Amino acid sequence: MRVSRVLSCLVLLLSPMVWACSLNIAYSDVASPPHLMGDGPAIPEPPGIAVELVQHAADALRCSVKWQRLPNRRVQRDMEMGLLDAMLMFSYNEERAAYAVYPMKDGKPDGRLRLAELRYHVYVADSSPLVWNGKQFEPLPATVGVNSGYSILADLKKMGLVVEESRSTEQNFQKLRLGRIDAYVMQDAPADLVLETMNIRGVHKLPVPLSAKDYFLPFSKAFYKTSPEVAERMWEEIGKASRSHLKELTKKYSDAH
Incomplete structure (x- = not known):
């Protein structure tokens, strides 16, 4: 019994940290293929490369995602009001940086962690x-x-x-x-x-x-303040997913078109 308890403790100590969380993410209801597919409020199948990269990252962290599609300005307004945890496929500018947190390196957005250029x-x-x-x-x-x-x-x-x-x-x-x-x-x-x-x-x-x-998954300042580890891990997982799956996804959407 004692041996099994010790082994269980070692497994917990040596296992990577897993974040159980839920994310409320919105993106534009206007298509930007192959990154965002389809127009309107529905999430189509397939949804687009950017959606798949973020979903892959969330799955890796065991986070559930509530997706919604809204007019572009509504996405940004809801983000500024703290009604969203993150917004998908937005480039960096000073106006957005006032209410959203981007992955940064040396004072600039970190291109390694982008969704697309x-x-x-x-x-x-x-x-x-x-x-x-x-x-x-x-x-x-x-x-x-x-x-x-x-x-x-x-x-x-x-x-x-x-x-x-x-x-x-x-x-x-x-x-x-x-x-x-x-x-x-x-x-x-x-x-x-x-x-x-x-x-x-x-x-x-x-x-x-x-x-x-470069386009990213910026998080709201409110979310980043309470869950910075989740945001940082999401960005890292997006970078990993992009490096490992981007060619495969690009071919998938090219074949679909």
């Missing part, structure tokens, strides 16, 4: 004279469309551009074709998919990317 490209009408040379837009002035709540909006305003927000990628492409905006700036993977699936003509992508951003 996405490139923003500029889309224009075929007849448009507007160009992006990697540093500036010409000719100006120009009105640029973006999806509501996306961080690229602030970057474009700093360039002195007039920026208009719309609910979806489809709406922005419609505005571009109707001449209501001079350009549309969006992550190229979901934008290219909309162009293809909706057979949109008269629009093309400029070759030089506007920017590239």
